[in-house]
Amino acid sequence: MTDSPLARALLLVVDLQQPFLAAMPAADALVRRASLAIAAARRLGLPVAFTEQVPTKLGPTRPELIALAGEKPTVFAKDAFSALDSAELQEFLEVQNIEHVLLVGIETPICIYQTALDLLGSERQVTLLTDALGGRRPDDCAVALAYLAHLGGHALPTETVFYSVLRTTKHPFFRDYTKRVKQYA
Amino acid sequence: MTDSPLARALLLVVDLQQPFLAAMPAADALVRRASLAIAAARRLGLPVAFTEQVPTKLGPTRPELIALAGEKPTVFAKDAFSALDSAELQEFLEVQNIEHVLLVGIETPICIYQTALDLLGSERQVTLLTDALGGRRPDDCAVALAYLAHLGGHALPTETVFYSVLRTTKHPFFRDYTKRVKQYA
């Protein structure tokens, strides 16, 4: 990924656990869009990590998402709303020298919001993959997203970000990516 | 509340009186969201105050809201649109050393707008709790809110603000807060 706009980037999949998904509208679409982001990130060599909110109680990330992330998925348990509260994730970001985090998951006004603020505070870039973010209250999601964009977060669709990495139909991943775009539409 | 993002903050509940509520769409939802804000503020030690527009004529704040604010609720009568027109409220802000006001209530394009402008003019921070604000004309509310955000007001959902204070599921108020979130959904 050197010289790519996503060099030193991580895709962070936040709290896509069944109890949260069950409480929100359009959960199926959100899972499809998160699937697209994970599949594209993996194929383009971008590291992928997951957070899980109190997984001992709320259970793991939806299995079909974890399955897309390869054999040894990186998963961080947390009990705070910000993912940066996990000392293991903090260490991971530093060891991997991550300078840019792409966020997908739930909920935009709570865990995504606090995670994004902490990442911006740590001088990292934050991209909010708008179609792969959600929450119980869509209006609240829109308000929180606008606020994060105002603070310097990049609010962009998943396809926009990954087509920008591909740049051309000649990219070796282009055909496969196009298939994924249709599969997860 | 020291070290909290809401240290030196006040929740100001503006003009939630029945005649105004009766004239607007979605009044019930607004009262529920204001209830959430008041309940959360109280439990987290944040002072709460109310304004009432010409209460001798228009009556008091909706009783279920006042009831959430404890035994001696702080209420300021006013006949101007800006809450800062009340000398008692001005004094309260100074004596309590309030540097940040969270606004809920009605109407966004009139009393909320003028109050927010006066607060910004007094070098205080203003947070507009978007889901707990309203008015007769929803399009006008959205326009006024966008203008206030442009001037430096923080437009954020109620849940975003209070989950940011809690920060973690280990916070002593977390369980109770979650119950409130469901109760006032």
Next chain:
Amino acid sequence: MTDSPLARALLLVVDLQQPFLAAMPAADALVRRASLAIAAARRLGLPVAFTEQVPTKLGPTRPELIALAGEKPTVFAKDAFSALDSAELQEFLEVQNIEHVLLVGIETPICIYQTALDLLGSERQVTLLTDALGGRRPDDCAVALAYLAHLGGHALPTETVFYSVLRTTKHPFFRDYTKRVKQYA
């Protein structure tokens, strides 16, 4: 109007002629909101002027609007899209020492847009009374309005602006204004 936020301001009513109104959706609501703006401006001592696009061909401003503006309404004919193209209006702005123009009328993406740009270019303030502006294509109106706000125009509802001038229910015009607000809702 000295010391008022609208000192040195003019309400400019742009091209509210029947052929344009007939081509747009929600024309009745637009005429009601323009009526509110004109009535409030007049009562508060704010000068009001009208522009008419090629009136020899397209006819005059809707009579009920002109009627609200007093006995000798100020009307400028034009054949350009920008109102500033009228040398008479230019002179009027200079002689009356107008530093701030409140715009209502049609169409936001054409005549309002070009007029606002010319006013901003002449170092005057521009307020766009959002509920009293319109056009054939509502999406185009929203895009043009956002662009003008980005350039420094104040996009605000009519009620927001005039309630800001009144400031209090004790203002001598308050009762009458409230009646107008209901009449033109």
Next chain:
Amino acid sequence: MTDSPLARALLLVVDLQQPFLAAMPAADALVRRASLAIAAARRLGLPVAFTEQVPTKLGPTRPELIALAGEKPTVFAKDAFSALDSAELQEFLEVQNIEHVLLVGIETPICIYQTALDLLGSERQVTLLTDALGGRRPDDCAVALAYLAHLGGHALPTETVFYSVLRTTKHPFFRDYTKRVKQYA
């Protein structure tokens, strides 16, 4: 076009090929708005160029659009998403001394996005003709457009831009333009 706001400007029509149009909602409206932009640009002396994505496979631009561009339409084939990937288009921009590109076509979050970024990176002005842009996923289009506007792109309706060039009903093209506006409404 000297002294015009569109001196040194080009209208670039991106990838309006049938397979892409077939996949998106409201394709007919998009073709009509692109037709208006092409017809107006031609009549006002503004150069018009087309890009086609892998035309050997996906076919040419919709014929009715090409037909509006005169006898020898300028068409650039590309296989990258950004139009600037075409060395021929790059050369065209330099030889014609183009400093401002008006973009219409599809898809806003992919080819339009990457083209706009590259144009802004080359110190050229970019205007996004909002009503003549589109894509499969309207929400993604809105997000990408907001991001480009934030980076300095001018997001404006087609009519706004061309009425700004005409400036007055006395312009020799005014009558004809008005006809086009109705034809492509």
